[in-house]
Amino acid sequence: MMKIGLISGQEAGMLEDTKSVMDILKHYKADYVLEEKLAANLKEKGVPLKKLDVDLLAIVGSDRVLLKSLLDLGHSDTPILPVASMGQPDFLFDVMVSNFELVVEDLLSGKxxxxxxxxLVAEISGKETPPLLNDIGIFANRSATLIRYSLIxxxxxxxxDGSDGLIVATPTGSTAYSLSVGGPIILNTSPVFSIIPVNSINP
Structure with missing residues (x-):
């Protein structure tokens, strides 16, 4: 049987929505476990995030909660199911709490x-970042300061070039910060990254 891990944002509305998800999983007799911070908020037993041994992670919340959870998970390759909370789907969510029950049967039957x-992973001063879903921004420490760089x-x-900054974006991130500075929209299936200068002196 599939085992599902549950992660959630800490806002009251997200916690209430997570309870609704738990009720649905209980109704279908699904095997699930809570991440320890979520469990503490709900006064339940939980497991530390990086020790969750599950087949799928359902993350209830918003884009911000999803991106933060992915950073905390690091190089984990556990499949993720984002479940939008608070009644409003975000950019990275196809499933909402309100229609979660419609996907549960397919989820549990492997369909x-x-x-x-x-x-993306960046190396900065000899240290690697966790894998990043959206983008990496490179800017000077002081505002209104031009940076000069070479792209190799x-x-x-x-x-x-010289510019105010530089953004390297994944296909997913191409509709985020990169788009706001004139970057292209890239299909998720495209095997490319975009590199976008911010206010280049050589446009």
Missing amino acids: WTKEEKKR IDGEHFWK
């Missing part, structure tokens, strides 16, 4: 497919 999402791809010098 679902996994969509791979490309993520696979050892080949590709571009030299």
Whole structure:
């Protein structure tokens, strides 16, 4: 039987929505376990995030909750099911708490497919970031300060520029910060990243 891990944002509305998800899972006699911070808020038993040994993680909340959870999970390859809370779907959510019951039977019977999402890892001062779903922004420490950089791809010098900053975005992140500074919208299935200067001196 599939085992589902539950993660949620800490806002009262998200916790109430998580209780609704739990009630649905109980109705279908699904095997589930709570992440320990969520469990503490609900006065239940839980398991530390990185020790959740489950087949799928359902994250109840918003884009912010999802992105924070992915950072905390690091390199985990456990499939994620984002479940939008508070009645409003966010950009990264197809399932809402209000229609969660409609997908449970397919979920528990294995009638679902996994969509791979490309993520980015950056090395900064010798330290790697966790995998990032949306983008990486590079800016000067002080505001209103021009940065100068060279873009080298696979050892080949590709571009030299000065700008207010630089954004490297995944296909998922192409509709976020990157889009607001004029970057392209990229299909999720495209095997590419976009590199967007912010206010380039060589547009």
